[in-house]
Amino acid sequence: MDNLEQAQGLDSTHFDVAIVGGGMVGAAAALGLAKQGKRGVMFETHHPKAFAPEQAIDLRVSALSMASVSLLRELGGWQYIEAMRLCPYRELHTWEQPDNKLRFSAEQLGLPELGFMLENRVVQLGLWQACEQAGVTVAVGDAPQLVANNVLENKDEQVELRWQQQSITAELLVVADGGESKMREALGIGISAWDYRQRCFAINIQLDAEQQDITWQQFTPSGPRALLPLAEQHAALIWYDSAATTKRLQALSDAQLKQAIIDNFPPLPGDFTIIARAAFPLRRRHALSYHKGRAVVIGDAAHTINPLAGQGVNLGYRDVATLLTILAAQDSLRDPSAALKAFQAKRMPDNLLMQGAMDAFYLGFSNDIAPLKMLRGLGLKAAQNSGKLKDWALRYALGMPRSN
Template sequence: MTPNNNSIDQDHRCDVIIVGGGMVGLATALRLARSGIKVAMLEASLPKETMHHNSFDSRTLVVNPASRQFWQDLGIWQSISQSAAVIDQVHVSNQGHFGTVLFDKNEFSVEALGHVVEAQVLGGVLWQQVKKTTGVHLIAPAELTAFEVSDEHVTVQFKHQQLSQKLQARLLIAADGAQSSIRQQLNLPTHTKAYEKTAIICNLKTEQPHRNRAYERLTRTGPFALLPFGDRMGLVWSNTHEQAGRLLAMDEGRFINAAQAAFGQRLGRFMQIGQRHSYPLHQVRVERQYANRVVLMGNAAHAVSPVSAQGLNLAVRGVRRLTQLLTEAHAHGGDLGAEKLLAEYQVASLPDQQQVLNYTDDLMTWFKIDEPVIAGLRSLGLLAIDSSPTLKKRLYELAGGLNY
């Protein structure tokens, strides 16, 4: 592609370099550029730029209220919302045991508990916006080969169109995913917890309409989630590696029967499933998420299980915090890569990160135990939550990203 050169001076310098053109990197670039900060972005591949997709097998994401406000402030929510599905209710149940919780938007006097959007549409809208934004030098495909840090700047080396090139900036933002090569090169202490589970993800149609209700079913193998979208629902089902392998090998009819047995008949019969995908579940915690003139963002800094639909929402709150700090520093002529600024970002972000990491870890550990006493405690817990407006509001605020 032809890069936008408006953010690079003749000495190949800018204010901030972002490695990784996923949703986190794109959102960060867009927010910074609109504050007058000159950004260069390196992305390893050319993504699809579809802004209106709607395939039966589309991968979906949950946008919670805090993230919706961020996308609205960024000026792209209108483009995203055209194909988004509203979540009016969330039903939580415990397979084989008593106790349910129903979260309803009317209890909290809100327009919606959340929205479900196509990942490809959100990514496409962000990509299109970044491409036409003055102040972003977008280079793709580009391969990061090395980076060097000095007291005053960071120099990045990369390959683009088979040529080796260099860029220099005050700050390097690593938005290059859970296996971040930048994090590995910095040797930042990282703790990875494998849950010995695999998530099966697909879309399915049900006999009865979903009526904009999402479901979280606590099963013997782990959480079983259904998200409403259009005329179908998105399934995220946690299983042992062995059981997941068997489920993936099943024909459509046998898989539908197995999923039906795990979920029950609340939506009638499962009628059709789409392509099944899977990946192992793990959690990534990074103790120190910055080094000299380098900061980690998104999955490079923290990765959580998808069953809670919290990963991107947590990352969006991090983008909001970091870009706000950088915008204020830029307005006052400050150093965008100063250690004090990066430390302030991490201190502000850690309580939010720890809360979500602990919450999602509980889902993957506490709820997977099928001992009778534990199952009974889960059911009592659900009954207690359903009968307590205060507890329900706290959980809604946590899931909605409204605590931070």
């Protein structure tokens, strides 16, 4: 990248916007702000590994909804992403008992697909390519440090950061450095937080069946089992279970793990080969405020969610879309306080609602209590037959406007 700066320092030391975190959400925010004519610098600790078609598919994947894809298309990043690899998914099934499935489909809403399964790195790489074309300066190296308290003032002063022995100033600070955000902590923004009992064990497999386009999830008392279709006849199996069970699974050979999958998952479409595996903790985080003075917190830095429905990055893109809409109406960033308050008022209720819904699913299905099991079955059957209410729920999950 011509405008990528590393340890030698930045050619310019003042920007309209400084974005801390160049992942999927931070890079989208940087790109959108550049499209509005705002000079931005994006800080990231590592450059994402370059893409090559022969590489194994990464374990870190996301399900992008059509609303997120539409945003990335509008920003000009999607063309770079789809030039690499992706997998459309057209149906979503969830169940506890096989004879009582809740099914959502793209056809239900007249769409070609519900969304796409992509590697996080592919999305990030595509957005970085678009950022380069848009003139965003990307600073790779140690994370910047917050220097001056004037970031906390709603005045004509500027944000001041220290990076590679340079003083960097900006009118606005966008914090997108993940769930364990150091910049959020430096700003003094508190969080509510807890870790879920379960861990996520991700297993990438290659199927000998045709390309899949259905993602599904079965609930069990010890945690859900899910399949995410991936490109090139691959799939990600997601196994939620206790830390002890996950540790035991990690120690198995490929042959032993394959048998454990056969014993514990619904039947897979044909034979399969294990490609890679990894375990991740499940954490819930929510910032007590999304802004402080000239700083705004977005994406995982503001909220992390149980990944049951794959809504994490999509909520981050809703943050980006809202922030861009609000800032587009600003003549300048001399006093962003009203805009940032409006952003919080718009996004916090939506994020809390989705967090609460995922927690309700998590708590409601993580048991084998007979009366609750019966109620869950009745609830899934009612949802499957709910008509327009089912359409509304799907539209909300996809970030689409309600139909009349």
